[in-house]
Amino acid sequence: MSRSTSEVTFAVTGQTVELRVQQGRPTAATFAVFNDFAGDDDTAEFTGTATITSPSTTVDVASGPAETDPQRLSIASTSDVVVGRKYLVSQLATEGSKYEWVQPIAIDTGDFIRCRHPLKNDYLSASTFVSTTITAAIDATWVAAEENLSDHTDPNPSYRVRWSVTVGGVVYILYSYFDLVRAPVSYEIDIDDLDARAPGLHDSIPTQYKEEQGRPLVAAAFRAVRAKLAAHAIDVDAWRNDEIMDELVTLKALHLIAGGGWKPLAYDSHSQYVTDTEKNFEVFFQQHVSVVQRSRLATGTSGGADVVRAQPFWSK
Amino acid sequence: MPVATLESLRDRIIVLITALTPTSLTGDKFRGSLDESEADFRKAAEAAPAGCLRRFQVRNDGSDDLPAVSNADTAQLRAKLRILVAYPQTHRYGGSAGRDRDDVIDQDWRKINFSVGVYGRANFSTTHDCTPLGCRKEVEIGTSGVDYLVIAFEANYYLDVDA
Numbered sequence: 001m002s003r004s005t006s007e008v009t010f011a012v013t014g015q016t017v018e019l020r021v022q023q024g025r026p027t028a029a030t031f032a033v034f035n036d037f038a039g040d041d042d043t044a045e046f047t048g049t050a051t052i053t054s055p056s057t058t059v060d061v062a063s064g065p066a067e068t069d070p071q072r073l074s075i076a077s078t079s080d081v082v083v084g085r086k087y088l089v090s091q092l093a094t095e096g097s098k099y100e101w102v103q104p105i106a107i108d109t110g111d112f113i114r115c116r117h118p119l120k121n122d123y124l125s126a127s128t129f130v131s132t133t134i135t136a137a138i139d140a141t142w143v144a145a146e147e148n149l150s151d152h153t154d155p156n157p158s159y160r161v162r163w164s165v166t167v168g169g170v171v172y173i174l175y176s177y178f179d180l181v182r183a184p185v186s187y188e189i190d191i192d193d194l195d196a197r198a199p200g201l202h203d204s205i206p207t208q209y210k211e212e213q214g215r216p217l218v219a220a221a222f223r224a225v226r227a228k229l230a231a232h233a234i235d236v237d238a239w240r241n242d243e244i245m246d247e248l249v250t251l252k253a254l255h256l257i258a259g260g261g262w263k264p265l266a267y268d269s270h271s272q273y274v275t276d277t278e279k280n281f282e283v284f285f286q287q288h289v290s291v292v293q294r295s296r297l298a299t300g301t302s303g304g305a306d307v308v309r310a311q312p313f314w315s316k
Numbered sequence: 317m318p319v320a321t322l323e324s325l326r327d328r329i330i331v332l333i334t335a336l337t338p339t340s341l342t343g344d345k346f347r348g349s350l351d352e353s354e355a356d357f358r359k360a361a362e363a364a365p366a367g368c369l370r371r372f373q374v375r376n377d378g379s380d381d382l383p384a385v386s387n388a389d390t391a392q393l394r395a396k397l398r399i400l401v402a403y404p405q406t407h408r409y410g411g412s413a414g415r416d417r418d419d420v421i422d423q424d425w426r427k428i429n430f431s432v433g434v435y436g437r438a439n440f441s442t443t444h445d446c447t448p449l450g451c452r453k454e455v456e457i458g459t460s461g462v463d464y465l466v467i468a469f470e471a472n473y474y475l476d477v478d479a
Contacts (some may be wrong), residue, residue, distance in 0.1 A: 065410045065411050069343050070341065118341075118408050120411070203350060204360070205367050206367050207404075208408075262366065265359060265363055
């Protein structure tokens with residue numbers, strides 16, 4: 001899935017931020033957290049050794065499109081495999097060393113996982129299945145210091161994690177970003193809510209998302225809404241109106257699903273439904289954000305809202 | 317003598333097909349159509365092609381005929397049901413794309429035919445007792461993103477003429 005700015009919650013200990021290393025499974029990794037205005041040579045907020053997450057296991061029964069269930073990937077141990085996280089499965093050198101990212105949608109404990117999409121390559125026994133995700137523990141003192149809270153008036157992330165990662169003997173320097181917030185803003189939409197707007201959707205949800213009742217589609221819609229708000233210089237964590245946020249996510253989810261080829265039976269044309277759902281989202285966004293900002297935003301670091309007067313576009 | 321109806325035969329076929337474990341893509345089981353709205357299976361499948369894999373419909377084709385034999389209590393009739401199974405034109409069937417989709421359709425046909433066709437006599441008894449005469453297969457290559465396996469089912473059954 002695409003990256004979003006991580007949100008670390010103020011004064012809650014035991015949190016981590018993570019990075020999926022594209023180059024492969026690291027053998028070693030360290031991190032340093034900087035205020036994003038600070039340089040890499042400045043003093044870090046805190047540093048540490050990153051945790052390389054499990055699993056690192058092998059395929060134990062031949063899996064892939066040549067098998068009866070091409071979504072099934074048999075692995076020696078399913079311990080620490082997490083539904084929804086992405087893993088790297090790689091062929092043996094004798095098979096051609098092809099590799100692909102897979103995302104489990106179901107786990108049969110101790111036996112196999114089912115991947116969202118059918119495997120594209122065949123994997124013989126002893127092929128590798130690994131996590132490449134590394135995590136950085138947030139410092140317990142730092143996370144509880146109010147002066148570290150992110151500035152809501154800036155939609156850009158406040159902190160940069162500089163990762164130093166060793167993969168295959170090569171050192172890579174990678175960045176990721178996060179904010180420290182009082183509470184992360186989220187959504188509370190599921191497939192039932194979408195079905196109430198588009199009856200029949202629940203029953204005809206795309207095959208690859210049906211086990212999860214379409215949750216990844218809603219999550220994708222939320223990421224799209226975040227990006228849209230960022231385009232208007234609004235930090236999503238400053239948002240202080242659940243109702244409007246959920247409506248934005250609902251309208252965006254319907255638009256994304258329409259783009260994937262779904263339409264209500266009342267529509268004769270897929271393209272018309274795509275156009276209409278896009279228009280519905282854009283009009284609502286204009287009504288509440290881009291023409292006038294009706295919802296309250298938090299501009300300080302206290303967590304409290306600040307009244308944002310509805311103002312005409314030219315005075316914003 | 318056990319008697320059946322078109323309704324009980326249709327519902328039995330839906331149960332039998334739903335219970336099948338496909339030969340390939342085993343995680344994607346057959347699912348009966350809800351037949352809502354106009355019960356237009358093709359329209360529903362093509363409105364949501366990504367969600368219609370192995371969705372199927374069983375319907376009476378609407379025809380009826382003179383009884384082959386009757387004693388005024390029961391009549392031997394010919395049931396003609398049409399089974400439609402949807403296959404979206406997606407990547408999910410294998411590396412050979414359309415050819416793999418053809419293979420999956422053919423595998424599914426053999427499974428369904430074995431269960432409800434001429435070899436399926438043992439699967440019909442009591443309220444759905446019948447003698448399956450066999451199934452005929454056709455494949456429709458769709459132009460709106462969905463292919464269809466079309467199966468014509470025929471069976472002889474006894475109907476209680478006064479029920």
